[in-house]
Amino acid sequence: MKIELNEQHLAPALSSKNIYLRPATKADYPVIKVYRQDPENCRYIRPPESDEETMEIVMQLSKPWNLASGHWNGLVICLQEDDTLVGEVVFRIEDWEHQRAEIGYRLSEKAAGRGICTEAANLLIDYIIKELGFFKIVAKCDPRNISSYRVMEKLGFKREAFFKDHYLMGDEWTDQYDYGLLASNWQENGK
Numbered sequence: 001m002k003i004e005l006n007e008q009h010l011a012p013a014l015s016s017k018n019i020y021l022r023p024a025t026k027a028d029y030p031v032i033k034v035y036r037q038d039p040e041n042c043r044y045i046r047p048p049e050s051d052e053e054t055m056e057i058v059m060q061l062s063k064p065w066n067l068a069s070g071h072w073n074g075l076v077i078c079l080q081e082d083d084t085l086v087g088e089v090v091f092r093i094e095d096w097e098h099q100r101a102e103i104g105y106r107l108s109e110k111a112a113g114r115g116i117c118t119e120a121a122n123l124l125i126d127y128i129i130k131e132l133g134f135f136k137i138v139a140k141c142d143p144r145n146i147s148s149y150r151v152m153e154k155l156g157f158k159r160e161a162f163f164k165d166h167y168l169m170g171d172e173w174t175d176q177y178d179y180g181l182l183a184s185n186w187q188e189n190g191k
């Protein structure tokens with residue numbers, strides 16, 4: 001599929017054995033608000049959002065994807081067994097010319113430790129590489145967010161950089177790990 005710069009793209013519905021990914025709806029706001037405003041869940045990502053900021057994120061996740069550089073697009077993660085929404089998986093085009101996209105994810109604490117985030121990221125990465133044609137996927141996290149970089153490593157990402165006091169989160173300077181995954185490695189590993 002040839003995607004054009006700044007094109008609107010209908011968000012896909014993706015599924016696997018345990019989960020499915022779909023666009024958000026306004027009705028998802030109360031569930032998303034719980035984990036996006038939980039200080040512990042936000043600890044290594046960003047400060048908790050206000051109600052208004054959370055609603056903006058829900059609305060953004062409900063729209064067709066905007067494939068302009070820097071614009072975050074994504075899907076919510078739901079369990080196959082009971083349709084419970086447990087998180088979100090997102091991406092943005094970091095650099096069109098060099099075919100590089102960044103992925104991110106957030107999961108409710110109730111769903112943590114069950115491989116759900118890895119499964120969701122796997123579905124989105126597969127789509128970004130095979131359907132949108134990206135050459136490289138990157139992911140970033142605070143080094144204290146062990147569960148986040150373990151997801152990256154399970155998916156075949158390689159740690160490429162460590163940045164000391166790299167960004168300001170609230171009033172704290174935090175470090176950052178950068179990970180990368182080449183499309184050729186994804187396909188070689190049978191993903």
